Amino acid sequence: MIRVFAVLVFTLFFSFQVFITDAWANVTRGINALQRGNYALALQHLVPGAQSGNAEAQYYLASMYSKGLGVEFNLAFAANLYARAASQGHRDANFKLGQMIYAGTGIKQDYRKSLEIFAAAARQGHLEALYFWAFMTLTGQGTPSDLEHGIYLLKQAADRNHGGALNYLGVLYLQGQGVPKNSLRATQYFQKGAARGNPEAMQNLASAYSSGQGIERDPKLAYYWASLAIGHGTKEIQIQAGKTKRAMASGLDAAILAKLDQQASAWQPVQDGK
Secondary structure, three states: OHHHHHHHHHHHHHHHHHHHHHHHHHHHHHHHHHHHOOHHHHHHHHHHHHHOOOHHHHHHHHHHHHHOOOOOOOHHHHHHHHHHHHOOOOHHHHHHHHHHHHHOOOOOOOHHHHHHHHHHHHHOOOHHHHHHHHHHHHHOOOOOOOHHHHHHHHHHHHHOOOHHHHHHHHHHHHHOOOOOOOHHHHHHHHHHHHHOOOHHHHHHHHHHHHHOOOOOOOHHHHHHHHHHHHHHOOHHHHHHHHHHHHHHHOOOOHHHHHHHHHHHHOOOOOOOOO
């Protein structure tokens, strides 16, 4: 009797393991289909997984609804799915939910709640969430402004080579806010941020090379980084960088400008750990 019971327990356990393995395999198939752009197949595998409570399936299905990929665009439903995945400790879902609450897209805007979510995701190791936490702490969104703690968080993100954090620290050192004013150190942060593709850092570095503040003046490098800022930045950055680029171009000959343009078109950001 005991032997029969043991066999039954083993059979049930084995069947459960097979069920779990098959469920994860289906979710994986759904993710792969989504990445290939086969949205119908992705839905076929992700919907059952999401309905059964699989956080990974909920996360990827949410991304489909947030972008209208193979489904009707629905931010409210996406936020609901992100929340369900986040409640199970899904780090990326936590961050996405924080972004939506911060911006008020598909869900009520709430800076305090988004700050709490970013902090939770950051503690899980999410780098972008760490930067948002630092930014909101520095600017007093969802919490009283705390320069000391904000800089502490910002330095953590910068130590992991977050481009925005590196640029922000550069600005703080340039202006002497919460840290000793140091244009050389500011430029060093701009260099690191620009190398990692941050458009603001690119423009700030171009300005530094243009003015010679914190670094030896170099019209060619000012033109080069201004060109990159134009190619990667927002409209506001493009306007600022355009002024720098035109000012530097006036003192350089056509052959040098052509070479700098060629180098800028071939530029790739530094890839390192996040």
